Amino acid sequence: MTIFKALLIKEALVLANSIVVLDFETTGLSPDQGDRAIEIGAVKLENGIVTDRFQALMNPGRRINSFIENYTGISNRMLAVAPTCTKVMTEFADFIGASNLLAHNAAFDARFLEAELARLGRQVCGEFSCSLLLARRIYQDAPNHQLGTLINYKNIAADGSFHRALFDAEMTAELWLMMLNDLSERYGLDNIPFSLIKRLVKTPKAKVDKLLINYAAKIN
């Protein structure tokens, strides 16, 4: 085994052993405009298996509008008896530790995670991956790249409600594993290291196939 290949396997194991898939429900789209988290859901993936889960509603200290109530199914009555964002996010920060992180449209969840942790005087330690960016490259024929559409497109069993944090995190994890498996099968790769994912999501769609073919030729 070459040193290069050994390093890639080690890197892949590090990623697999530490990734946390998360999803926020929020009062709106922008923490910079004062929006707050109202629910966090997450699953811990270890070697492709969900080994732990985290789910909690949190009281943002204000009423949410009817659009958010209808969109998420989370009501003001539910939030009125929920613990504070401070309490929930403190527990969640301990849950994720220094793990690498994954979300569908990660830029959105990363902004809220950073904003909520900043209120606690804490910060994100792990590195984010984005299932949306990867899906846009490897499922170019999908009708669109919304989470629900991709779950349906790949015939992944979905027994629950989209737009609730834990369910969306579970579905994102399933989609992620499906994408890694499809990449492995399509290009004959034993594992998909984090460095390859990072390169993939920065590669123009038209050049993705060539990159993977060249990578597979190099590693195999």
Next chain:
DNA sequence: TGCCAGGCCCTCTTTAGGGCCTT
């Protein structure tokens, strides 16, 4: 009552504009 953001990514592009995706 209606609207609000930010990053990615494509194209009729790069001195820009607009759709997608997240709540």
